[in-house]
Amino acid sequence: MTQTCLKKTGLATLLALAFLLAGCGSGSSSGNINGGWTATLTNPNGQTEFAFTTNFTQGSGSNLNIVNFTFTTSGSCFTGDTTTQTGSFSFSGDFNGHVTGTLGMTISTQNLPTNNVLTLQGAVSGNTITGTWTLTGATGCTGNGTFTMNHM
Numbered sequence: 001m002t003q004t005c006l007k008k009t010g011l012a013t014l015l016a017l018a019f020l021l022a023g024c025g026s027g028s029s030s031g032n033i034n035g036g037w038t039a040t041l042t043n044p045n046g047q048t049e050f051a052f053t054t055n056f057t058q059g060s061g062s063n064l065n066i067v068n069f070t071f072t073t074s075g076s077c078f079t080g081d082t083t084t085q086t087g088s089f090s091f092s093g094d095f096n097g098h099v100t101g102t103l104g105m106t107i108s109t110q111n112l113p114t115n116n117v118l119t120l121q122g123a124v125s126g127n128t129i130t131g132t133w134t135l136t137g138a139t140g141c142t143g144n145g146t147f148t149m150n151h152m
Helices: 003-022
Strands: 035-042 048-058 063-071 083-093 099-109 117-125 128-136 143-151
Touching (some): 048 083
Antiparallel strands (some): 035 048, 083 099, 117 128, 128 143
8 A cells, every 4th residue: 555545544534533523522511301490470561470480201102201390489360270281292303412392382381271281392402492482271370471380
């Protein structure tokens, strides 16, 4: 083998190694839905309407298991009522930690006739979910705004 051929082979090997290492990036956003989350829901004036903490785990298919749900704000729309939480999600991404997707979540009271329903629709980006919320139900328990959820 000539010296020029060895140089070209060495350069090609070095470039292949560089591309391989670049593909193994160290993205800091895992995008894992499992674990603790904290959410802040604000109204159109920018004031906090609701806040809560919860734990998510991936259920079957796109179902989301929601446990340890607790409102951390006071308010008459859900005070003293037992709530039910349901959710779904979808994710896509690559091996570099660039995760995107959607989340849908509903929180509702189980006491009729109030039946207040808080619906969240959001976009997932790494360890943050942002989107919109809508509250329907009893008099004084309606509204809408935006929310941010962060993985704890």
